[in-house]
Amino acid sequence: MIFTIQRLFGFLLLLAGVVFLFAHLGIGAGLLVAGFLMISLAEIVEVLRSMHRRQLGTVYTEDQFSIVVSSSPKPRVFSQDLQINPIDGERYPLLTLDGELYLRAKPLLNYMEQEDKIYRFSFPEVEPVALICESFYTRDCRLFGFHDQVFVKLNALPLAWEWKNGELTLSLARESDALKQASKVWTGQSSSDSLEKD
Numbered sequence: 001m002i003f004t005i006q007r008l009f010g011f012l013l014l015l016a017g018v019v020f021l022f023a024h025l026g027i028g029a030g031l032l033v034a035g036f037l038m039i040s041l042a043e044i045v046e047v048l049r050s051m052h053r054r055q056l057g058t059v060y061t062e063d064q065f066s067i068v069v070s071s072s073p074k075p076r077v078f079s080q081d082l083q084i085n086p087i088d089g090e091r092y093p094l095l096t097l098d099g100e101l102y103l104r105a106k107p108l109l110n111y112m113e114q115e116d117k118i119y120r121f122s123f124p125e126v127e128p129v130a131l132i133c134e135s136f137y138t139r140d141c142r143l144f145g146f147h148d149q150v151f152v153k154l155n156a157l158p159l160a161w162e163w164k165n166g167e168l169t170l171s172l173a174r175e176s177d178a179l180k181q182a183s184k185v186w187t188g189q190s191s192s193d194s195l196e197k198d
Protein backbone atom coordinates (compact mmCIF):
# COMPACT_ATOMS: atom_id res chain seq x y z
CA MET A 1 0.00 0.00 0.00
CA ILE A 2 2.70 2.47 0.98
CA PHE A 3 4.62 1.73 -2.22
CA THR A 4 1.50 2.31 -4.32
CA ILE A 5 1.16 5.74 -2.70
CA GLN A 6 4.86 6.36 -3.33
CA ARG A 7 4.39 5.51 -7.03
CA LEU A 8 1.38 7.83 -7.31
CA PHE A 9 3.35 10.61 -5.63
CA GLY A 10 6.20 9.96 -8.07
CA PHE A 11 3.85 10.28 -11.05
CA LEU A 12 2.46 13.53 -9.62
CA LEU A 13 6.01 14.87 -9.34
CA LEU A 14 6.66 13.88 -12.96
CA LEU A 15 3.50 15.67 -14.06
CA ALA A 16 4.41 18.76 -12.04
CA GLY A 17 7.94 18.61 -13.49
CA VAL A 18 6.60 18.64 -17.06
CA VAL A 19 4.36 21.62 -16.25
CA PHE A 20 7.13 23.57 -14.49
CA LEU A 21 9.68 22.66 -17.17
CA PHE A 22 8.24 25.34 -19.45
CA ALA A 23 7.95 27.97 -16.70
CA HIS A 24 11.18 27.39 -14.81
CA LEU A 25 13.76 24.95 -16.16
CA GLY A 26 15.54 24.30 -12.83
CA ILE A 27 12.41 23.55 -10.80
CA GLY A 28 10.92 21.44 -13.60
CA ALA A 29 14.08 19.35 -13.97
CA GLY A 30 14.29 18.88 -10.20
CA LEU A 31 10.68 17.66 -10.02
CA LEU A 32 11.26 15.26 -12.92
CA VAL A 33 14.33 13.76 -11.24
CA ALA A 34 12.48 13.47 -7.90
CA GLY A 35 9.54 11.77 -9.61
CA PHE A 36 11.77 9.23 -11.37
CA LEU A 37 13.60 8.53 -8.10
CA MET A 38 10.34 7.95 -6.16
CA ILE A 39 9.00 5.52 -8.77
CA SER A 40 12.34 3.71 -9.13
CA LEU A 41 12.79 3.24 -5.38
CA ALA A 42 9.27 1.82 -5.04
CA GLU A 43 9.98 -0.67 -7.84
CA ILE A 44 13.35 -1.68 -6.33
CA VAL A 45 11.74 -2.30 -2.92
CA GLU A 46 9.01 -4.46 -4.53
CA VAL A 47 11.64 -6.55 -6.35
CA LEU A 48 13.63 -7.01 -3.12
CA ARG A 49 10.49 -8.00 -1.18
CA SER A 50 9.62 -10.54 -3.88
CA MET A 51 13.15 -12.03 -3.74
CA HIS A 52 12.96 -12.16 0.07
CA ARG A 53 9.62 -14.02 -0.06
CA ARG A 54 11.03 -16.56 -2.53
CA GLN A 55 14.09 -17.18 -0.32
CA LEU A 56 11.85 -17.83 2.69
CA GLY A 57 9.53 -20.12 0.75
CA THR A 58 6.58 -17.73 0.91
CA VAL A 59 4.28 -18.21 -2.03
CA TYR A 60 1.84 -15.35 -1.37
CA THR A 61 2.08 -11.60 -1.35
CA GLU A 62 0.21 -9.84 1.47
CA ASP A 63 -2.64 -8.88 -0.88
CA GLN A 64 -2.90 -12.42 -2.24
CA PHE A 65 -2.98 -13.85 1.27
CA SER A 66 -5.71 -11.40 2.29
CA ILE A 67 -7.82 -12.82 -0.54
CA VAL A 68 -7.08 -16.39 0.60
CA VAL A 69 -8.20 -15.58 4.15
CA SER A 70 -11.33 -13.69 3.12
CA SER A 71 -12.41 -16.39 0.64
CA SER A 72 -11.72 -19.36 2.95
CA PRO A 73 -14.64 -21.15 4.61
CA LYS A 74 -15.59 -20.12 8.14
CA PRO A 75 -17.12 -23.22 9.72
CA ARG A 76 -18.77 -23.26 13.11
CA VAL A 77 -16.31 -24.78 15.60
CA PHE A 78 -17.64 -27.32 18.13
CA SER A 79 -16.09 -29.69 20.65
CA GLN A 80 -17.29 -32.06 23.35
CA ASP A 81 -13.79 -32.44 24.83
CA LEU A 82 -12.69 -28.79 24.75
CA GLN A 83 -14.10 -25.45 25.79
CA ILE A 84 -14.26 -23.39 22.58
CA ASN A 85 -13.63 -19.66 22.98
CA PRO A 86 -15.93 -17.79 23.41
CA ILE A 87 -18.72 -20.37 22.81
CA ASP A 88 -19.40 -23.55 20.87
CA GLY A 89 -20.54 -22.81 17.34
CA GLU A 90 -18.56 -19.63 16.80
CA ARG A 91 -17.34 -19.23 13.20
CA TYR A 92 -13.60 -19.11 12.48
CA PRO A 93 -11.61 -19.11 9.22
CA LEU A 94 -10.21 -22.47 8.15
CA LEU A 95 -7.44 -22.21 5.56
CA THR A 96 -6.20 -24.96 3.26
CA LEU A 97 -2.55 -24.21 2.45
CA ASP A 98 -0.30 -26.63 0.60
CA GLY A 99 -2.60 -29.52 1.49
CA GLU A 100 -2.77 -28.70 5.21
CA LEU A 101 -5.57 -27.23 7.32
CA TYR A 102 -4.87 -24.13 9.40
CA LEU A 103 -7.41 -22.91 11.94
CA ARG A 104 -7.40 -19.52 13.58
CA ALA A 105 -6.04 -20.19 17.08
CA LYS A 106 -8.61 -18.04 18.92
CA PRO A 107 -11.11 -20.89 19.59
CA LEU A 108 -8.30 -22.65 21.52
CA LEU A 109 -7.51 -19.57 23.63
CA ASN A 110 -8.36 -21.39 26.88
CA TYR A 111 -5.54 -23.89 26.22
CA MET A 112 -2.95 -21.44 24.89
CA GLU A 113 -0.22 -19.37 26.54
CA GLN A 114 2.04 -16.92 24.74
CA GLU A 115 5.55 -15.84 25.61
CA ASP A 116 7.04 -13.64 22.89
CA LYS A 117 6.86 -15.74 19.72
CA ILE A 118 6.38 -19.05 21.53
CA TYR A 119 2.84 -20.35 21.89
CA ARG A 120 2.26 -23.26 24.28
CA PHE A 121 -0.86 -25.38 23.80
CA SER A 122 -1.78 -27.40 26.90
CA PHE A 123 -4.68 -29.81 26.43
CA PRO A 124 -6.00 -32.21 29.12
CA GLU A 125 -4.14 -35.50 29.54
CA VAL A 126 -1.54 -34.84 26.81
CA GLU A 127 1.92 -33.31 26.74
CA PRO A 128 1.99 -29.55 26.03
CA VAL A 129 2.95 -28.51 22.51
CA ALA A 130 5.19 -25.44 22.06
CA LEU A 131 5.18 -23.76 18.65
CA ILE A 132 7.11 -20.76 17.35
CA CYS A 133 4.91 -18.22 15.60
CA GLU A 134 6.27 -17.23 12.20
CA SER A 135 5.71 -13.67 10.99
CA PHE A 136 3.92 -14.91 7.86
CA TYR A 137 2.96 -18.15 6.16
CA THR A 138 5.70 -20.30 4.66
CA ARG A 139 5.49 -23.91 3.53
CA ASP A 140 5.58 -26.39 6.40
CA CYS A 141 5.23 -23.76 9.13
CA ARG A 142 3.07 -24.86 12.06
CA LEU A 143 1.97 -21.49 13.41
CA PHE A 144 1.96 -18.06 11.78
CA GLY A 145 0.51 -14.62 12.27
CA PHE A 146 -1.38 -12.47 9.80
CA HIS A 147 -3.04 -9.10 10.54
CA ASP A 148 -3.47 -9.64 14.30
CA GLN A 149 -4.65 -13.20 13.76
CA VAL A 150 -2.72 -16.38 14.54
CA PHE A 151 -3.29 -19.56 12.55
CA VAL A 152 -2.24 -23.01 13.71
CA LYS A 153 -1.78 -26.15 11.63
CA LEU A 154 -4.27 -28.72 12.90
CA ASN A 155 -1.77 -31.54 12.32
CA ALA A 156 0.63 -29.83 14.76
CA LEU A 157 -1.78 -30.31 17.68
CA PRO A 158 -2.88 -33.50 19.49
CA LEU A 159 -6.40 -33.11 18.13
CA ALA A 160 -8.70 -35.07 15.87
CA TRP A 161 -11.24 -33.24 13.77
CA GLU A 162 -14.17 -33.74 11.48
CA TRP A 163 -15.15 -31.11 8.93
CA LYS A 164 -18.51 -31.50 7.22
CA ASN A 165 -21.74 -29.58 6.59
CA GLY A 166 -20.11 -26.27 7.52
CA GLU A 167 -19.06 -27.52 10.97
CA LEU A 168 -15.63 -28.32 12.35
CA THR A 169 -15.74 -30.64 15.35
CA LEU A 170 -12.54 -30.87 17.41
CA SER A 171 -11.71 -33.60 19.90
CA LEU A 172 -8.69 -34.77 21.85
CA ALA A 173 -6.81 -37.42 19.89
CA ARG A 174 -5.47 -40.60 21.39
CA GLU A 175 -1.68 -40.65 21.17
CA SER A 176 -1.65 -43.22 18.36
CA ASP A 177 -4.26 -41.24 16.43
CA ALA A 178 -2.31 -38.02 16.85
CA LEU A 179 0.81 -39.65 15.39
CA LYS A 180 -1.16 -41.02 12.43
CA GLN A 181 -2.85 -37.70 11.85
CA ALA A 182 0.44 -35.80 11.96
CA SER A 183 1.67 -37.82 8.98
CA LYS A 184 -1.44 -37.15 6.90
CA VAL A 185 -1.63 -34.80 3.96
CA TRP A 186 -5.02 -33.17 3.68
CA THR A 187 -7.07 -34.86 0.94
CA GLY A 188 -10.42 -33.23 1.51
CA GLN A 189 -11.62 -35.96 3.90
CA SER A 190 -12.24 -35.47 7.57
CA SER A 191 -9.62 -36.85 9.93
CA SER A 192 -12.09 -39.32 11.40
CA ASP A 193 -12.73 -40.81 7.95
CA SER A 194 -8.98 -41.09 7.32
CA LEU A 195 -8.29 -42.71 10.68
CA GLU A 196 -11.03 -45.29 10.23
CA LYS A 197 -9.40 -46.46 7.00
CA ASP A 198 -6.01 -47.10 8.68
